[in-house]
Amino acid sequence: MKVFVTGTAGFIGFHLVQAxxxxxxxxxxxxxxxxYYDVNLKYNRLLETGIEKDDIRHDxxxxxxxxxxxxxxxxxxxEKESIMDLFKKERPDVAVNLAAQAGVRYSLINPHTYIxxxxxxxLNILEAxxxxxxxxxxYASSSSVYGANTKMPFSVKHNVDHPVSLYATSKKANELMAxxxxxxxxxxxxxxxxxxxxxxxxxxxxxxxxxxxxxxxxKPIDVFNHGKMMRDFTYIDDIVESIRRLVPKPPVPxxxxxxxxxxxxTSFAPYQIFNIGNSNPVKLMDFIHEIExxxxxxxxxxxxxxxxxxxxxxxxxxxxxxxxxxYRPKFSVKEGIxxxxxxxxxxxxxxxxxxxxS
Numbered sequence: 142m143k144v145f146v147t148g149t150a151g152f153i154g155f156h157l158v159q160a161x162x163x164x165x166x167x168x169x170x171x172x173x174x175x176x177y178y179d180v181n182l183k184y185n186r187l188l189e190t191g192i193e194k195d196d197i198r199h200d201x202x203x204x205x206x207x208x209x210x211x212x213x214x215x216x217x218x219x220e221k222e223s224i225m226d227l228f229k230k231e232r233p234d235v236a237v238n239l240a241a242q243a244g245v246r247y248s249l250i251n252p253h254t255y256i257x258x259x260x261x262x263x264l265n266i267l268e269a270x271x272x273x274x275x276x277x278x279x280y281a282s283s284s285s286v287y288g289a290n291t292k293m294p295f296s297v298k299h300n301v302d303h304p305v306s307l308y309a310t311s312k313k314a315n316e317l318m319a320x321x322x323x324x325x326x327x328x329x330x331x332x333x334x335x336x337x338x339x340x341x342x343x344x345x346x347x348x349x350x351x352x353x354x355x356x357x358x359x360k361p362i363d364v365f366n367h368g369k370m371m372r373d374f375t376y377i378d379d380i381v382e383s384i385r386r387l388v389p390k391p392p393v394p395x396x397x398x399x400x401x402x403x404x405x406x407t408s409f410a411p412y413q414i415f416n417i418g419n420s421n422p423v424k425l426m427d428f429i430h431e432i433e434x435x436x437x438x439x440x441x442x443x444x445x446x447x448x449x450x451x452x453x454x455x456x457x458x459x460x461x462x463x464x465x466x467x468y469r470p471k472f473s474v475k476e477g478i479x480x481x482x483x484x485x486x487x488x489x490x491x492x493x494x495x496x497x498x499s
Contacts, residue, residue: 142276143167144388145233147266148240149190149213150174150183152344153281153335156381157237158190158211164385167210169202169231172240173217177247178345186342187213202227218262228269235388238266238280241311244346245285245450248307259311260318267322274328277391279384282316282332284373284418284455285309294458297334297406297414306450316414323412329391330411333384336418336457340377340477341484348372349481352429356438357491362429366447370425371454373418376472376480383417386466406461418457419470431475435482436493 144161148154149170161168170190174183174197184194191207197215200223205211216223218240242248242258263280270278287295289303304310312334319330339349355362392413398404406414433439447453463469472480486493 142234145169145236147171147238150187154239155186156377160381160385162208162211170213171216218265219257221265224265224269228273235277236275245306245308252307255307255311263315270328271326278330280332282334283312284334284336286313294456296458297416320412323410332414333417336373336375336455338375338380341481352432353485356436356440361441361443363443363445365445366453367444368426371422373422373455373457374474375419376477379470379472386468415462416457416459418459420457420459422456423474431478435479
C-alpha cells in the first residue's frame with residue numbers, strides 16, 4: 142500500500158516509517174520540523190531514513206537516499222491547500238496522523254499552538270481523506286484524555302469528559318471530529334490513546350530523556366508529586382508493532398451499537414478507539430532507580446509538587462487492542478531503559494566514567 146504518515150521527524154513516526162518500509166509499503170512522510178525541541182535530533186532521525194537536511198525544501202517532496210519507496214515533505218498540517226494538493230497527487234491508501242503539538246506542560250504557556258496544529262491541522266487531514274478517500278485513517282490520541290478519571294485501569298469504554306489540560310482537550314476533540322467524518326463520509330478511523338511511549342530516539346521533553354540527561358551531566362532531577370506518580374510506560378517497538386498490525390485492519394460499523402447505551406469506543410459508523418499501552422503501571426521512583434542502575438549514578442532529587450495538567454497515575458486496559466491485532470507488548474521497563482541508555486550514551490558521546498559529555 143501507499144501509506145501517508147505525518148510526524149516522521151518525530152519519535153514514533155520515525156520508527157513507524159522504517160517498519161512500514163520493511164514491510165514493503167510505499168511511504169510518504171510529512172513533518173514541519175518545528176522547534177518545540179532540538180531540531181538536530183529531528184534532522185538526524187530523518188537522516189537515518191535517508192532524508193538529508195540539505196535536500197529538504199518546504200512543500201517539495203524529496204526521495205530518500207536510503208529507501209527508494211520513501212519520500213518526505215516539509216509541511217505543516219495547518220497548510221490546507223498544500224495538504225489537499227498532496228493527497229490529490231499521491232492518493233495514499235492509508236493515512237497515519239502522528240503529527241501534533243505534544244506536551245501537557247507546554248500547553249499552559251503556548252495554547253494557540255495546540256489549536257493550530259491539533260485542531261485545525263487534524264481537520265485538514267480529515268478533509269483530505271474526505272475528498273481523496275483512504276481505506277483507513279489511523280490517528281494519535283493520548284492517555285491524557287482520561288483527565289480527572291480515577292477508575293483504574295483506564296478503559297476506552299469509560300466517559301472522558303473531564304480533561305485537565307488543553308493538550309488533552311485537543312486530543313479528545315480529534316476523537317469527536319474523527320467520529321463525525323466516519324459517520325458523514327464513511328471514512329474508517331482508528332484513534333490510538335498512547336500511554337507514555339519511550340525508547341531510543343525518544344523525545345527530549347519526556348521523563349526518561351530528562352532524567353538521563355541530568356544524571357549524566359551531574360545535575361539534580363525534578364521529581365514531581367514527590368515521586369508518588371505511576372505511569373504505564375510503553376516501549377517504542379511495542380507501539381510500532383501494534384500500529385503495523387492496525388494499518389491493514391480498518392474498523393467496520395458495529396451492528397450491535399445502541400444509542401440507549403452508547404459505547405464510546407465503537408460506533409454505528411466505521412470508527413474505533415483503542416488504548417495502546419503496556420498495561421503494567423510502574424512507580425516513578427522504580428523507573429528512576431532503573432535509570433540510576435544503568436548509569437551507575439545516584440541522582441540528586443528535587444522533590445516537587447505535581448504540576449497543573451498532570452495526573453498522578455495512568456494504567457491502560459488494552460485487552461480490546463490485544464484481541465483485535467493478536468499482539469501483546471514484549472518489552473519490560475528494564476529492557477527498554479537499558480536500550481534507551483545504550484542509544485543515548487552512543488548518540489551524545491557520554492563518558493559515564495566522568496558522568497558528563499566527553
